[in-house]
Amino acid sequence: MLLGYFTIEExxxxxxxxxxxxxxxxxxxxxxTLLAANAARKSAMVSQKQLEANLNSFEQERFNRLLDSLEKxxxxxxxxxxxxxxxxxxxxxxxxxxxxxxxKETNKRVKKIIDFDNNQRNSSDVFCNNGKDSDLFKVYxxxxxxxxxxxxxxxxxxxxxxxxxxxxxGSNIPIYNLEPDRIVYVADAIANEILGFNIIDIHLKGYGxxxxxxxxxxxxxxxxxxxxxxDSEKRYQYIEAKE
Numbered sequence: 001m002l003l004g005y006f007t008i009e010e011x012x013x014x015x016x017x018x019x020x021x022x023x024x025x026x027x028x029x030x031x032x033t034l035l036a037a038n039a040a041r042k043s044a045m046v047s048q049k050q051l052e053a054n055l056n057s058f059e060q061e062r063f064n065r066l067l068d069s070l071e072k073x074x075x076x077x078x079x080x081x082x083x084x085x086x087x088x089x090x091x092x093x094x095x096x097x098x099x100x101x102x103x104k105e106t107n108k109r110v111k112k113i114i115d116f117d118n119n120q121r122n123s124s125d126v127f128c129n130n131g132k133d134s135d136l137f138k139v140y141x142x143x144x145x146x147x148x149x150x151x152x153x154x155x156x157x158x159x160x161x162x163x164x165x166x167x168x169x170g171s172n173i174p175i176y177n178l179e180p181d182r183i184v185y186v187a188d189a190i191a192n193e194i195l196g197f198n199i200i201d202i203h204l205k206g207y208g209x210x211x212x213x214x215x216x217x218x219x220x221x222x223x224x225x226x227x228x229x230x231d232s233e234k235r236y237q238y239i240e241a242k243e
Contacts, residue, residue: 060085066197074186075156075174076148084152084194092198098150099191099207106143106209110136114212136212137221138236140184143209145171147187151194155183164225165237180218181211 063085067078078084088095113136145166148155155174157163162175176182188208196202225238 063088063197066193070190070193074190075158076153076190077156078151078153080152088194088198092195095150096195096199096202099147099195102143102146102150103188103207103209106139109139110210110212113139132214132216132220134217134220134224136217137180140181140209140211141166141173141236144173144183144187145169147191151191153190160241162238162240165239166235167237168235180215181213184209184211 064081067081067084071077113133117133141164144155148171149169155172157172157174162177164173164175165171166173173183185208192202192207221236222238225234225236227237227239
C-alpha cells in the first residue's frame with residue numbers, strides 16, 4: 001500500500017511538473033508571439049513611414065515640375081517653393097478661400113467701375129482721358145499683385161517691356177503691349193494651376209476676373225501714372241521701356 005501511495009504521489013508530481021512546464025511554455029509562446037507582433041508592427045510602421053516619405057518626395061518633385069512649367073510659360077519666379085508646398089498640403093482650403101475672396105471682390109470692383117462709366121460717360125468731373133476711368137487698371141494691377149503674394153512668386157519684367165510699379169507692395173507688374181489686361185489672365189492661370197495640384201476639378205469652377213478689353217481704360221491709367229506725374233500720394237508708377 002505504501003509503495004502504491006508513493007507511486008501515485010510521484011505521478012501527481014510528474015503531472016504537476018508537466019503542467020508547470022506546459023504553462024511556462026504557453027507563457028513563453030505568448031511572450032515570443034507578442035515580441036514577434038511588436039517587431040512586425042514596428043517593421044510595418046517603418047515601411048509605412050518610408051512609403052509616405054517616398055510618396056511625399058515624389059509629390060514634391062511633381063509640384064516642382066509644375067512650378068518650373070509655370071515659370072517658363074508666364075515669366076515668373078517662385079520665391080519659396082518648400083513653404084508654398086507645405087501650405088498647400090496642410091491647408092489648401094485656406095488658400096482656396098483667400099483666392100476666391102480676391103476674385104469675388106475684384107470682379108465686384110470691376111463691374112462697379114464699368115457700370116459707373118456707362119452711366120456717367122459724359123461727366124468730365126469724374127473721368128480722365130476719353131471718358132474712361134483709370135481705376136479699372138489700378139484694380140487689375142492690384143489683383144495681379146495680390147495673387148503673386150498669395151502664391152509667393154514675382155513677375156519678371158523682360159528687357160524692352162513697359163511695367164508698372166505697385167509702390168505700396170514693392171512689386172513690378174509687366175505690361176503686355178497688345179493686350180495690357182492680359183496680366184489678369186496670367187494671374188488667374190497661375191492660381192488655378194497651383195490650386196489644381198490638390199483640387200482636381202478646380203478648372204471646372206470657372207474662377208477668374210473679367211477683362212474689359214478696352215485700351216482707353218489702359219491709356220487713362222498710363223497717362224495718370226506717368227513718371228513725370230509721380231507724387232507722394234501715387235500708389236502706382238508707369239515705367240516705359242528704354243529704347
